[in-house]
Amino acid sequence: MAAQPLLKAGLRRSIGTGNNTMVWSDNWLPDAKPRPATPCGPSFNPNLRVSDLIDPTSHAWNLTRLQSIIAKEDVPLIMSLRIPRTQRLDSYCWAPTKSGAYTVQSGYVLATELDSAHALPSVSEPSTTCLKAKVWTLKTSRKIKHFIWSALSDSVPVCSRLSDRHCSIDRYCPRCGADDESVNHLLFECPPSAQTWALAHIPHSPGLFPSSSTYSNLNHLLWPAKGLGVPSSILDxxxxxxxxxxxARNDKIFNGADISPLDTVQIALSEADNWRLAQIIHKAHADEEFLPQTSAQPLGHRCSFDASWHQDDALFGGGMVLTDRDGEKTFGSFTSNRGLTPLHAELHALLWAMKSTLQLDHLDMTFETDCQQLVKIIEDEKEEDWPSLMVEFEEFYYLHSMFNSCSLCFIPRSCNVRADGLAKGARARGVIFSHVNSRLPCWMAQTNHSELS
Known part of the structure; x- marks a missing residue:
């Protein structure tokens, strides 16, 4: 119940039939922040539903009615919403994420924004925000990033914190017996920890490191220490x-094992080297996987496509280059009302390319994109994790069923410059249109002559 205001601020209605969504009171517009539609005049029907804005015959938005009762700046937002083919009920999606699925991180960010908007002016104090952000850029494993972030947040379950939360009565340090085991004591002040830092060749700087503040110590290690001459090979x-x-502290508590500072340093350095080696091997495999295929050409026709999206433009552009078995090319481009994110635009461009190739009676297709995220979502078949794209996925599977064979593959951006040029040129025109032809119109030839010739 306490989280209801937060959820209401971030949830947006996902339109199905439109029968369960009120036009003027429910948050259903895909704007920067979810909100209801705005009427264009003082007189309006308070009980109007979104289903009343959909033409029952064509099953599309009733543009005439939209323009007559809704503010003109809201009409393009509504037109960017796809109406599902199936008669499914209206649902919810989480607006702050691209996927439409709730995440703790996005909820935290929104909660912080809401608190800031209602907060009273206060005396400014040192903030850990910048340092916490720095933590997520460290070249290390995710679990270690999370641990360091927890240390900065004072949420590591050391004895003093457990005692404060009434989970334990003991506050003393299990390694040295000090009266109070804080996060800073655990990492920097406990004698075994201090010896560990000395053996790791981290120089003691009087007044800087180590200090009585976890924030100051971590800040020194992650930023100023490099400027003071400590080599990167040590700080990494x-x-x-x-x-x-x-x-080592946990081994003492749960296993009764005393791990010496020297062993701690040697294990840490070995694991760091192994992790860095694994990143090099992984990158090498990834580069091999995404090299353009030169020897084995895909069967059937190939169609590379791309989208051009900008948050300040009301429209986005799409382009495609269709190459048949004989090497003959067909070019296409279009514009449409801007969707929520670049990923929405990429998927819309794919759907448009699929429709265009079906109209040309090409039933064996390989679609190529430089959007690796789109390929991964479709390959993993986890569209349920993307509520904001539910309608688009329904359309994708419907069109996919009309091909004899249809696949989607990733190509490097350098191999997709033609479709990219068509998409950017289309968006630059600033009008809604769709064009598919074996010959380029004059405006496209002039805009991207070097790329498209």
């Missing part, structure tokens, strides 16, 4: 040293 191992100090 800091995340693993922090992690294995924590592991």
């Amino acid at each position: 191992n800091v995340p693993w040293i922090l992690w294995f100090i924590w592991k």
Whole structure:
């Protein structure tokens, strides 16, 4: 119940039949923040439903009615929403994420924004926000990033924190017996921890490191230490040293094992080297996987497509280059009302390319895109994780069923410059249109002559 205001601020109605969504009171417009539609005059029907704006015959938005009762700036937003083929009920999606699925991170960001909007002026104090953001850019594993972020947030379950939360009565340090085991004591002040830092060749700087503040110590290790002459080869191992100090402490509590500072340093350095080696191997495999295929050409026709989207433009552009078995090319481009995100635009461009190739009676197709995320979503078949794209996925599977064979593959951006040029040229025109032909119109030839010739 306490989280209801937060959910109401971030949820947007996802239109199905439109029977359960009120035009003037429910948050259903795909704007920067979910909101109801705005009437264009003082007199309006308060009980109007979204279904009343859909033409029952064509099953499309009734543009004439939209323009007559809704503010003109809201009409393009409504027209960008696809109406599902199936008669499914209206549902909800989470507006702050591209997928439409709720995440703790996006909820936290929205909650912070809401608190800031209602907060009273206060005396400014040192903030850990910048340092917390820095943590997520560290070159280390995700679990270690999360641990360091938790240390900055004072949420590591050390004895003093557990006692404060009435989970334990003991506050003393399990390694050295100090009266109070805080996060800073665990990582920097406990004698085994201090020895670990010395063996890792992290120099002690009087007044800077170590200090009585977790924030100051981590800030020193992640930023100023490099400027003071500490080599990057040493500082790059800091995340693993922090992690294995924590592991050594837990081994003492749960296994009764005393891990020496020297062993802690050696294990940390070994794990850091192994992780960096794994990243190099993974990158090499990824580069091999996405090299353009030169020897084995896909069967049937190939169609590369792309979208051009900008948050300040009311329209987005799409382009495609269809190459048949004989090498003959057909070019196409279109514009449409801007969707929520670039990913929406990429998927809309794919749907338009699928419709266009079906109209040309090409039933064996390989579609090519430089949007790796789109390929992954469709390959993994996890469209249920993307509520904001539910209608588009319904359309995709319907069109997919009309091909004899149909596949989607990733190509590097450098291999997709023709479709990209068509998409950008279409968006630059600023009018809604659709064009598919073996010959380029004059405006396209002039805009992208070097890329398209």
